[in-house]
Amino acid sequence: MTVGFVLADRFTLSAFSTFVDALRLAADEGDGSRQDRCRWHVMSASGRPIVSSAGVEVMPTSGLLPPESLDYVAVVGGLLPRSGGPARPIDSMTEAYLVRAAERGRPLVGVCTGSFVLARLGLLDGCSICVSWYHYRDFVELFPELSASADRLFVKDGDRITCSGGTGAADLAASLVDQHLGQALARKSMRILLQDRARPGVGPQPQPPSTAQAQDPRVKRALLLMEQHVGDPLSVEAIALELSIGARQLERLFRDALGIGPNAAYARLRLERADWLLRMTEHSVTEVALECGFADCAHLSRSYKASFGRPPSAVRPRRRQAADLAKI
The missing domain is CATH 1.10.10.60 (Homeodomain-like)
Structure with missing residues (x-):
């Protein structure tokens, strides 16, 4: 399973790190971090470091890869404009890339406020959408025509997946690992992360x-x-x-x-x-x-x-x- 990450400017570090760590722990035996069963890329059109909402910078590992080479394209959002975030969290080249990935049938994942990014591009039209209870009202005000809920951890609707963020990102990652690589590896990831088991998407948000x-x-x-x-x-x-x-x-x-x-x-x-x-x-x-x-x-x-x-x-x-x- 291969995941390409798009990190928005001022992205949420915890949502990204828990998602990618669940993949890393399933990728090989033990805790060796070899990308055997899972691969992940932090993609960027510019190649410059991406700054998280915590101020920690993450270096991209690749440019914008061909969508066909990825099983998922995951957009990790962060601070909204009203909280001091950027008015445009990703650049125009990356926006065009996400639209192209959708046209080519790649599953798109909105993590945390990554759902806002996808919604602005019209890529969640007609979908059931999951957002954090903390950002629910922001989402409804910005996208009143879309169907959003804040009573579960994540929602899979065809080739669109939206996740409330936080530790729910690890549960989503474990669900994808289970789907592609089996329950044993998903359980391994969650136990090393000190969770007894992955919570289902329909589980209530804490x-x-x-x-x-x-x-x-x-x-x-x-x-x-x-x-x-x-x-x-x-x-x-x-x-x-x-x-x-x-x-x-x-x-x-x-x-x-x-x-x-x-x-x-x-x-x-x-x-x-x-x-x-x-x-x-x-x-x-x-x-x-x-x-x-x-x-x-x-x-x-x-x-x-x-x-x-x-x-x-x-x-x-x-x-x-x-x-x-x-x-x-």
């Missing part, structure tokens, strides 16, 4: 704070779905359908795991998000209400006071309070 108290993976995934649909709440039936279980079973799972039903958990999650926005941002109460799926300002105010014992105006940042007073 996890925004709202899911920390849940142990059942189905409840975690349900909470992640709620998290990414705070502003446009899903019905319990829709969530259950996404998890391939019945609404009554979902109700039982929530009561066993959290002591409350899914509707109550959803309401609590939305109120927690509203509380954070009220305390940490200068959004108006109406803006917070709409962003958190409440019908209007009055609906949020009633629910918030019933839950926290004070009205939303009591927790406004001082700058917002001053601005509100100035309008009186």
Whole structure:
């Protein structure tokens, strides 16, 4: 199995290193790092070092190789522009190369925010896409027409693979090793990386704070779905359908795991998000209400006071309070 890596400017070092290390450990016997069963190349059109988001530079090992010589072309993303990343994370020659690789039927892999790079090039149109819960809202804002989820580690959709990043990159690499070289080598890689086994792609992402108290993976995934649909709440039936279980079973799972039903958990999650926005941002109460799926300002105010014992105006940042007073 041969993988060509395209590293975006300010790429995430951990996502790249865990992916390539899972390949390295499967490549030969022991820990010799010989590229016998697996080969990997860090490709670059310029040949210059690529700087990670941690400031560590990685030297390319090759130019842009013929797509036909690779089993996968993996794009490792990193910092987004709003976080100080570059407006254009890869150069025009590499963009054209990715389009050409897609036209020639090469499987493309988006790791971490590598999915953003592929989406900008129109290479994820019509695909199911996996992104990190941390970047889900960024993705939806930039690509509202695409179908993205943040409730699993990675998604394979034909010749497009997208991965949430982080340690999930090792799980994806192990899955590819298993597919090409067998389960024994995949297991070897993960055990040397001190993981008991590779997690499946449908495993829930570890996890925004709202899911920390849940142990059942189905409840975690349900909470992640709620998290990414705070502003446009899903019905319990829709969530259950996404998890391939019945609404009554979902109700039982929530009561066993959290002591409350899914509707109550959803309401609590939305109120927690509203509380954070009220305390940490200068959004108006109406803006917070709409962003958190409440019908209007009055609906949020009633629910918030019933839950926290004070009205939303009591927790406004001082700058917002001053601005509100100035309008009186």
